[in-house]
Amino acid sequence: MAWFRRSKENISPDSQKKDLPDGLWEKCPNCSEIIHKKQLEANLWTCIKCNNHFRIGSEEYFNFLLDKNTFKEMDKKMRSNDPLEFEDTKKYSVRIQETIKKLNLYDAVRTGTGKLNGIEVAIGCMDFSFIGGSMGSVVGEKLSRLIDKAYKNNLPLIIISASGGARMMEGAFSLMQMAKTSSRLARLSEAKIPYISILTDPTTGGTTASYAMLGDIHIAEPQALIGFAGPRVIKQTIGKDLPKGFQKSEFLLEQGFIDIISHRKDLKSNIYNILTLMT
Amino acid sequence: MAKTVLDFEKPIYELEAKLEEMKNLSDNLDIENEIKKIEDKVKQLKESIYKDLTRWQRVQLARHPDRPYTLDYIYSMTSNFVELHGDRGYKDDKAIVGGFASIDDYKVMIIGHQKGRDTKSNLYRNFGMPNPEGYRKALRLMKLAEKFGKPVITMIDTPGAYPGIEAEERGQAEAIARNLFEMSRLKVPIIVVIIGEGASGGALGIGVGDRILMLENCWYSVISPESCSSILWRSWDYKEQAAEALKLTATDLIEQKIIDRIIPEPMGGAHKDYEQISATLKAALKEELANLIKIKPEKLVEQRLEKFGKMGEFIE
Numbered sequence: 001m002a003w004f005r006r007s008k009e010n011i012s013p014d015s016q017k018k019d020l021p022d023g024l025w026e027k028c029p030n031c032s033e034i035i036h037k038k039q040l041e042a043n044l045w046t047c048i049k050c051n052n053h054f055r056i057g058s059e060e061y062f063n064f065l066l067d068k069n070t071f072k073e074m075d076k077k078m079r080s081n082d083p084l085e086f087e088d089t090k091k092y093s094v095r096i097q098e099t100i101k102k103l104n105l106y107d108a109v110r111t112g113t114g115k116l117n118g119i120e121v122a123i124g125c126m127d128f129s130f131i132g133g134s135m136g137s138v139v140g141e142k143l144s145r146l147i148d149k150a151y152k153n154n155l156p157l158i159i160i161s162a163s164g165g166a167r168m169m170e171g172a173f174s175l176m177q178m179a180k181t182s183s184r185l186a187r188l189s190e191a192k193i194p195y196i197s198i199l200t201d202p203t204t205g206g207t208t209a210s211y212a213m214l215g216d217i218h219i220a221e222p223q224a225l226i227g228f229a230g231p232r233v234i235k236q237t238i239g240k241d242l243p244k245g246f247q248k249s250e251f252l253l254e255q256g257f258i259d260i261i262s263h264r265k266d267l268k269s270n271i272y273n274i275l276t277l278m279t
Numbered sequence: 280m281a282k283t284v285l286d287f288e289k290p291i292y293e294l295e296a297k298l299e300e301m302k303n304l305s306d307n308l309d310i311e312n313e314i315k316k317i318e319d320k321v322k323q324l325k326e327s328i329y330k331d332l333t334r335w336q337r338v339q340l341a342r343h344p345d346r347p348y349t350l351d352y353i354y355s356m357t358s359n360f361v362e363l364h365g366d367r368g369y370k371d372d373k374a375i376v377g378g379f380a381s382i383d384d385y386k387v388m389i390i391g392h393q394k395g396r397d398t399k400s401n402l403y404r405n406f407g408m409p410n411p412e413g414y415r416k417a418l419r420l421m422k423l424a425e426k427f428g429k430p431v432i433t434m435i436d437t438p439g440a441y442p443g444i445e446a447e448e449r450g451q452a453e454a455i456a457r458n459l460f461e462m463s464r465l466k467v468p469i470i471v472v473i474i475g476e477g478a479s480g481g482a483l484g485i486g487v488g489d490r491i492l493m494l495e496n497c498w499y500s501v502i503s504p505e506s507c508s509s510i511l512w513r514s515w516d517y518k519e520q521a522a523e524a525l526k527l528t529a530t531d532l533i534e535q536k537i538i539d540r541i542i543p544e545p546m547g548g549a550h551k552d553y554e555q556i557s558a559t560l561k562a563a564l565k566e567e568l569a570n571l572i573k574i575k576p577e578k579l580v581e582q583r584l585e586k587f588g589k590m591g592e593f594i595e
Contacts, residue, residue: 030353038365060398061545067290075595077595078593078594078595079591079593079594080592080593080594081592081594083535083592084524084525084526085592086524086525087524088511088512088517088521088524089511090514101344114493127353135593137591137592137593138589138591138593140591141591141593144588147368162542166479166480166501166502166511167501168501168502168507168511168525169524169525170501170525171500171501171524171525171527171535172500172501172525172527172531172532172537173535173590173591173592174501175479175480175483175500176483176537176587176590176591177590177591178456178459178483179459179463179479179483179486179487179587179590180587180591182456182459182460182463182590183459183460183463183464183487183583183584183587183588184588185460186460186461186463186464187464187584190464205480206479206480206501206557207453208452209452209453209455209456209459209480209484210456210459211456212452212453212456213450213452213456213457214456214457214460215454227451227452228440228442228446228447228451228452228455228480229440229442229443229447233442234442234443234444234447237441237442237443238443238444238559242444243444246444246447247447253528255448255449255450256450257453259452
């Protein structure tokens, strides 16, 4: 069967891959469009062709949501102390150390205060890149302190969620962070201080079943996966394929759990508008 | 129904069977001493096996099909139970039951997950896995209790909130989140008792309270050992290791300051003696109620906030 083997390396010299400097271009995971990083950044990490919202982290959100140089971070270096001395295929303490080193983040949420078009706000944003944005003691404590900051200083609260749910490696401690943050939000709500929850791709599990679903206003980015159980678990349970668009932002809006779906480029103006109308 | 014998209990049952055999023979033979010896051996064996159960063995006991469920406790501890149904929005979820009842002189609202005993009743109860309307029914009943100043007792026994398409459509996450939010501010005492399995958000959804009690052979964690094994080890075979790693038993949780009190079970588990476990739990509940009803509602809510606020460990 050697007759179809190519005798030359390439059919034509033009088909040789162009040598592009590494890391300057990104491919859209949805439509495969190749986009220059500068252009992608200018477009707030959304695809210029299909509007796909790329997953981004707290640094990016704080940068485009807050006025320049107004962000003051709280509890920056709080980190997990591995309360259960948990070990699966790897020690949790090692996993934590490695992730901190790799990402230059201390856990899956960053919190602080800043100004949004001049309005002073308390703001928290999760980083999905940190162990799947999982919620353990640090996330729970940092968010609780943020909520209390909002409560004591009468600041509107904004939390941007991106999380696979509670962090297994902290067992029941992780679970209790749901109750901890929710009880803080309940007190904030009684004080009539607005809380806007921003749900981004993905927001699932214990995060959705606590602070992400307890906003006065719920704003989701387009096409974000939002749910309690993950799609794989549901598929396993019912033994059937899931309907198209199931657990996406648009589906949740239709079901009545989301107020607004906002393109990332409109997020700041949407939050600003709501805050000026509510306060 | 066939008797369920767990793997680690087999030596006990084998010895007990032998004992039974000998007793039948004893009419004809003089083997009193032999019988006495074996009886002592059974007792010793039981003590040694049940004293040092592994975490996985406790998980198995927590799921024992003969274990008393919420309604068993309600019928044995309370009188005048009036079961109330429905969330007033969608339907009546059979995986959560609840209603007004009296525990001696205390009038209470009692709510809990309900499992079934056989295939038919398990399908009816959805294996104790609530849908959103279950949590909304629970919340409705708690609000009712608050309105009429009655303490709330919740009983946790669930393998998890149901992960189905309809559950997601109707907002499983929102229903659980709403309960955490509302329970944290409820202006009547709430006592939570873990009576079997406490799996994750589905358990916590009725689990915010002033005092958290837990029966000796129960588990309560963020995930079941099986699911934890499948996610972290990428195989279902590491459930024992996962159970160890999760530190999910009553003794673990009292050390972690997540629960307040362990309710001792009869030797071999709650299912060995329904009367005894009900009496023990009832006495404990009366003690807790007596203390909690003295506290002013505002103070109660403040203490509850602080209680959950303290949970968690981190380095600054």
